[in-house]
Amino acid sequence: MRADLAVKNGRVVLPGEGVVAADLAVRDGKIAGVLNPGQALEADQTIDAGGLTVFPGLVDPHTHLTMGDSPEPYLTETRTAAIGGVTTVLTYLFQSTPYADLFEQDRDQVGSQSYVDVGFHFGAVTDEQRAELDRYADEYGVTSYKFFMSFRGDEGQYLGIEGVDDGLMYDFFSDIARKFDGVVATHPENIEIVWRLRPRLMQDGREDLKAWMESRPDFVEAENIARALRIARQTGVTLYIPHLSCALGLEEVRRFRDRYDGYYVETCPHYLTHVSDDGTDTLAKVNPPLRTEEDREALWEGLADGSIQTVGSDHVPRRSSHKEGGIWKASAGFPGLATLLPVLLSEGHHRRGLPLARIAELTSENPARIYGLYPKKGAIRVGSDADLTLVDLDLERQVRAEALGSYCDFSLYEGWKLKGWPVTTILRGDVIYGDGSLKGKPGWGRYLHRAKVGA
Ligand SMILES: [Zn+2]
Known part of the structure; x- marks a missing residue:
């Protein structure tokens, strides 16, 4: 399979189902394939998610x-x-x-x-x-x-x-x-x-x-x-x-x-x-x-x-x-x-x-x-938006508000040592956060016009 982006060697979390070893193919901002590891997959960009756990991007x-x-x-x-x-x-x-x-x-x-x-x-x-x-x-x-x-x-x-x-x-x-x-x-x-x-x-x-x-x-x-x-x-x-x-x-x-x-x-x-x-x-x-x-x-x-x-x-x-x-x-x-x-x-x-x-x-x-966004959001399956959050489950880090990117200057968790952090965030196939810094640009986000339920 040919893709714009491949996320390989990760453990993929399928909501409500379980965690599977899978490679993900992304084309035109959407999930194009959930493949068995090692299945033929070529892409312009490949992210090695070895040792990482891949969640569907969070919907707050x-x-x-x-x-x-x-x-x-x-x-x-x-x-x-x-x-x-x-x-x-x-x-x-x-x-x-x-x-x-x-x-x-x-x-x-x-x-x-x-x-x-x-x-x-x-x-x-x-x-x-x-x-x-x-x-x-x-x-x-x-x-x-x-x-x-x-x-x-x-x-x-x-x-x-x-x-x-x-x-x-x-x-x-x-x-x-x-x-x-x-x-x-x-x-x-x-x-x-x-x-x-x-x-x-x-x-x-x-x-x-x-x-x-x-x-x-x-x-x-x-x-x-x-x-x-x-x-x-x-x-x-x-x-x-x-x-x-x-x-x-x-x-x-x-x-x-x-x-x-x-x-x-x-x-x-x-x-x-x-x-x-x-x-x-x-x-x-x-x-x-x-x-x-x-x-x-x-x-x-x-x-x-x-x-x-x-x-x-x-x-x-x-x-x-x-x-x-x-x-x-x-x-x-x-x-x-x-x-x-x-x-x-x-x-x-x-x-x-x-x-x-x-x-x-x-x-x-x-x-x-x-809230009427599924399965565009909230899923890792073919056709869904390629919104992915790559997590290092073993990474322990002390919370510092100043590292969290908000306008706020405090966190309730300041000084807490938490284990398990996102290391890469992907929005519709583009890496918007990785290697400890923002990669996205203001305006890459879109307004979500939601359809009526049952429409
Ligand atoms: Zn309230």
């Missing part, structure tokens, strides 16, 4: 590239994605007015600045936007939404969002299901209870990260998850439960499974590695908050037994200066794109025996399937 289903303060988020944050082996990033756009202007502006920025492929989810915020759902699906290729159940009252005002309620959620669920069988993620936290708890903790003079957890306890998350599941079942919408942080929430999603199967569950790396009383400071402030060791281990179990289908980074590009001013004032969120895979390899595969094929399912196949 959950990022907020533009929510932080990076002046060129599609440049800086897709750079850190490329370094982390993430070749597709789905990011949230939020505003309280119709999306036309913001969409066009951001799509153009992806086209001129991005190192990896990028798709958008929109925030589901107003009835005015709801009236334009068809247009967003048809013209913009946006078929997935996020509804912040917690943005009641003035809670979403920092994003210019007026209060939402369950009626609006019900209408969004119904329309998204009926019009294009799309997906809705809900941010589940019962904020009315938080409003009662928070001032009491502040009055007690609490300033620790654990107080943040106590102000937004696990049951407020579990309660909103149960409510969203109930309304999803009623409307038939595909529900995506993002950033699951606690055992109690996991209990709800497991309990509901025999009544409705139209939902998916995501957790994030930080809930798998950090807890709220391990001495981490306000840098680790996030919503939902970090929890306890029992919650952390329950989530690993959920990954292993299939209760959780995806892992997303919830990446927000902030500088540490925005995390100052004490626990109640600090901004929530932190970076995670570049450490997503190393954390799962080190803490999941090496430490807890999570199979590599399961990691590939969680980080590429499942998010691609759920």
Whole structure:
């Protein structure tokens, strides 16, 4: 076989199936062959993946590239994605007015600045936007939404969002299901209870990260998850439960499974590695908050037994200066794109025996399937985009934020020794990261216009 690029001698991870020895042929940016090792294969460029493990390029289903303060988020944050082996990033756009202007502006920025492929989810915020759902699906290729159940009252005002309620959620669920069988993620936290708890903790003079957890306890998350599941079942919408942080929430999603199967569950790396009383400071402030060791281990179990289908980074590009001013004032969120895979390899595969094929399912196949990108993304099979992440499973490296390519100047994992790192990242047949440096160019990434489900 004749190819543009050959990736030879690697161990190839087929999501959900296993790890096989195979050579890969790439032509015109797509996988042209998955060959037995040694089968005739000539190419203009050959990469020797001997000793390496080849994953499908990661698909991060959950990022907020533009929510932080990076002046060129599609440049800086897709750079850190490329370094982390993430070749597709789905990011949230939020505003309280119709999306036309913001969409066009951001799509153009992806086209001129991005190192990896990028798709958008929109925030589901107003009835005015709801009236334009068809247009967003048809013209913009946006078929997935996020509804912040917690943005009641003035809670979403920092994003210019007026209060939402369950009626609006019900209408969004119904329309998204009926019009294009799309997906809705809900941010589940019962904020009315938080409003009662928070001032009491502040009055007690609490300033620790654990107080943040106590102000937004696990049951407020579990309660909103149960409510969203109930309304999803009623409307038939595909529900995506993002950033699951606690055992109690996991209990709800497991309990509901025999009544409705139209939902998916995501957790994030930080809930798998950090807890709220391990001495981490306000840098680790996030919503939902970090929890306890029992919650952390329950989530690993959920990954292993299939209760959780995806892992997303919830990446927000902030500088540490925005995390100052004490626990109640600090901004929530932190970076995670570049450490997503190393954390799962080190803490999941090496430490807890999570199979590599399961990691590939969680980080590429499942998010691609759920969000209408499969099998273009999320697979190593003939016809798929040649998005490949070559990993050295034995490489141990200490995390240094400055080496991760983000606008952010910190990482929750600063100083952690992680085992298993991406060494080469390939996007549609082009090496965009390798030999420890960026090879891609801004603008090589493309905007991903997604087809309606079933279209
Ligand atoms: Zn959220």
